[in-house]
Amino acid sequence: MSWEGVYRLVKTIPRGRVTTYGEVARALRLRGGARAVGYALAATPRGRGIPWHRVLGAGGKIRVPERYAALQLKLLETEGVRTDGAAIDLKRYGWSPARKSQKGKPARKRPFARPSPL
DNA sequence: CATCTGACGACCG
DNA sequence: GCGGTCGCCAGAT
Numbered sequence: 001m002s003w004e005g006v007y008r009l010v011k012t013i014p015r016g017r018v019t020t021y022g023e024v025a026r027a028l029r030l031r032g033g034a035r036a037v038g039y040a041l042a043a044t045p046r047g048r049g050i051p052w053h054r055v056l057g058a059g060g061k062i063r064v065p066e067r068y069a070a071l072q073l074k075l076l077e078t079e080g081v082r083t084d085g086a087a088i089d090l091k092r093y094g095w096s097p098a099r100k101s102q103k104g105k106p107a108r109k110r111p112f113a114r115p116s117p118l
Numbered sequence: 119c120a121t122c123t124g125a126c127g128a129c130c131g
Numbered sequence: 132g133c134g135g136t137c138g139c140c141a142g143a144t
Contacts, residue, residue, distance in 0.1 A: 002141060021126050032139040034126040039140060041125045057126065064125050072125095 003040035006030075009097050010041070013054040016079045017095035018088055020056050021063070027097040038063070054079075054095075060088035 005028050013019055021034035021041075030036040037055070044052045053075040057063030062083075064072055073083060081093050 022128095025126085030140090032126095032141095033128095035124095035139050036126085036141090038125045038127095039123095039142095042123090043142075044125085052125075055125075058128085062125095068125080 003043060006037055006040035007044070007048070007050050010050055010052065010055060012097065013051055013095060015051075016081060016093065018054045018056050018060070018076070018081060018090070018093045019095050019097055020058055020060070020090070022058055023097055024055065027099045029100055034058070056088055056090075060084075060090045060094070061086065062088075 006024060009024055009027060021037040024030075024037045025032070025034045032039070041052050041055060044050050053072040062069055062072060076083070076088070081088060084092075
């Protein structure tokens with residue numbers, strides 16, 4: 001219920017791109033921080049087309065329990081996202097969610113968004 | 119109402 | 132680079 005915001009945002013992550021728990025938390029201004037996003041995704045309702053696999057831990061590390069890790073990698077590879085050894089390269093595939101309208105600061109350029117290699 | 123249960127991340131030794 | 136601490140929240144039992 002209260003995780004709706006998280007699910008909505010996660011659904012906007014483009015195919016072939018990934019973001020992190022931290023990014024999602026900051027975009028939504030969640031008090032619980034990245035942890036809250038983790039809680040939300042842990043309870044992701046199935047069958048709603050929520051691309052939970054596009055959310056990674058800080059540094060692009062896979063952060064799902066063992067039983068889902070292989071599936072997540074498979075889904076990502078299906079979208080053209082290759083793992084760079086221990087983690088996904090955020091410089092390559094990282095995507096920043098649009099933040100909730102800030103006051104003064106007009107969304108400065110993040111060092112994140114980079115042209116997709118696809 | 120009390121507890122338990124998890125997909126985090128910054129920081130420190 | 133690895134392991135521990137700490138802040139944090141909704142839902143199920």
